[in-house]
Amino acid sequence: MAVAFTSACIVLGSIGSAVAQSSLPLALRPSVAAWPTTIEPSGEQLAGIERWSRDYIAWKAWFGEWRNKREPSLFGTHSRRQRPDPPVEAFFACPLPSDDVGPLAQSCRLLDEWLRNDVAAEIITQQAAATRTRKENESKTIWWQHVHLDALWPMTQGTSGMYGVLGLHTTIDLTGRIELFLAPGAILMRVPGPSGNGEWKPATDWGFTYRLADFTMPRMRRPATLHVNLAKVWLFGGTENAAAAQNDMYLAGFSLTFRKMH
Numbered sequence: 001m002a003v004a005f006t007s008a009c010i011v012l013g014s015i016g017s018a019v020a021q022s023s024l025p026l027a028l029r030p031s032v033a034a035w036p037t038t039i040e041p042s043g044e045q046l047a048g049i050e051r052w053s054r055d056y057i058a059w060k061a062w063f064g065e066w067r068n069k070r071e072p073s074l075f076g077t078h079s080r081r082q083r084p085d086p087p088v089e090a091f092f093a094c095p096l097p098s099d100d101v102g103p104l105a106q107s108c109r110l111l112d113e114w115l116r117n118d119v120a121a122e123i124i125t126q127q128a129a130a131t132r133t134r135k136e137n138e139s140k141t142i143w144w145q146h147v148h149l150d151a152l153w154p155m156t157q158g159t160s161g162m163y164g165v166l167g168l169h170t171t172i173d174l175t176g177r178i179e180l181f182l183a184p185g186a187i188l189m190r191v192p193g194p195s196g197n198g199e200w201k202p203a204t205d206w207g208f209t210y211r212l213a214d215f216t217m218p219r220m221r222r223p224a225t226l227h228v229n230l231a232k233v234w235l236f237g238g239t240e241n242a243a244a245a246q247n248d249m250y251l252a253g254f255s256l257t258f259r260k261m262h
Contacts, residue, residue, distance in 0.1 A: 153253025207231030
């Protein structure tokens with residue numbers, strides 16, 4: 001009789017300890033792995049645990065998107081969602097079953113996360129890793145993706161009747177969509193001659209580039225980027241046309257760069 005009474009006291013003490021720990025502050029609660037006993041939930045209790053799991057997963061998705069900003073609504077903003085608390089049956093149904101599969105196993109993993117309260121740290125870590133990976137991929141741009149093929153550059157200031165036909169220049173990223181010529185580019189110019197006929201003149205240019213849009217070239221199926229450029233031009237070899245030899249000559253025109261095929 002004494003042995004039976006002692007055993008009963010031990011069992012009741014264990015259950016009482018479990019219930020008491022569920023009401024402890026979050027920082028003092030043990031992990032699921034340290035929970036003292038496992039009690040098989042009924043069908044209704046299991047449905048409640050699974051319902052909490054779905055609510056908790058939905059809250060995690062919401063928290064990942066809106067934790068640092070207000071969620072807009074039709075009339076102002078939505079109130080902050082509260083993290084759903086697990087039903088008390090979940091504390092007694094865990095630790096994980098031996099097969100470690102099924103809805104209850106997933107709920108126990110979520111409960112362990114809930115107890116540790118580390119969902120915010122987990123989401124922030126994941127997003128930081130994704131941002132770092134994206135920046136690393138952006139920094140591995142192949143050098144030839146900054147080589148521009150120029151065409152159709154009319155004059156914006158200077159002598160009329162001058163225009164750039166074909167050219168080449170390279171750029172470096174400056175800020176946002178703006179790029180700066182890495183070095184003076186080369187361009188073939190069509191300039192007025194002394195007899196009134198046009199002449200071909202080589203020239204060099206230097207200026208800025210603005211990325212307009214990405215597109216895929218027809219037939220070639222080659223990804224490319226369209227840019228608009230503004231550059232100052234210096235003619236080589238001089239010219240008999242004094243007006244065409246002036247120093248303040250600017251071109252504006254388009255250029256293409258090609259990107260890696262995925």
